[in-house]
Amino acid sequence: MTGMLFTLLPQNCISNSYVHFLASRQFETFTTLLRAHMHRLGLSHTPNCPCETGPQTPEHILQTCPLHQEARTDHWPQGATLQEQLWGTKDSLILTTSFIQATKLEV
Ligand SMILES: [Zn+2]
Numbered sequence: 001m002t003g004m005l006f007t008l009l010p011q012n013c014i015s016n017s018y019v020h021f022l023a024s025r026q027f028e029t030f031t032t033l034l035r036a037h038m039h040r041l042g043l044s045h046t047p048n049c050p051c052e053t054g055p056q057t058p059e060h061i062l063q064t065c066p067l068h069q070e071a072r073t074d075h076w077p078q079g080a081t082l083q084e085q086l087w088g089t090k091d092s093l094i095l096t097t098s099f100i101q102a103t104k105l106e107v
Pocket residue numbers: 049050051052053054056060064065066067
């Protein structure tokens with residue numbers, strides 16, 4: 001939901017602190033939808049990702065999940081560290097929110 005704001009507002013109208021605020025809100029929501037979190041709450045039968053290579057955590061989705069490799073390559077052709085994806089510049093955070101939207105794990 002908050003990710004849509006990035007597409008509705010001209011990029012030069014968004015301050016850095018507002019981008020960090022929106023990105024953190026979207027990331028919190030994204031995290032709560034993942035199986036690893038839902039499983040801890042007893043709301044999912046498994047913590048594992050549908051790709052069956054590990055728990056469905058934010059790091060897994062952003063860095064290694066084979067189901068999202070194409071979107072990952074589209075967004076970070078040169079690769080990116082988890083640090084850059086989560087705590088990087090305004091442009092990095094916009095890229096991360098775009099990637100989250102591309103995963104279709106709707107937030
Ligand atoms: Zn996976």
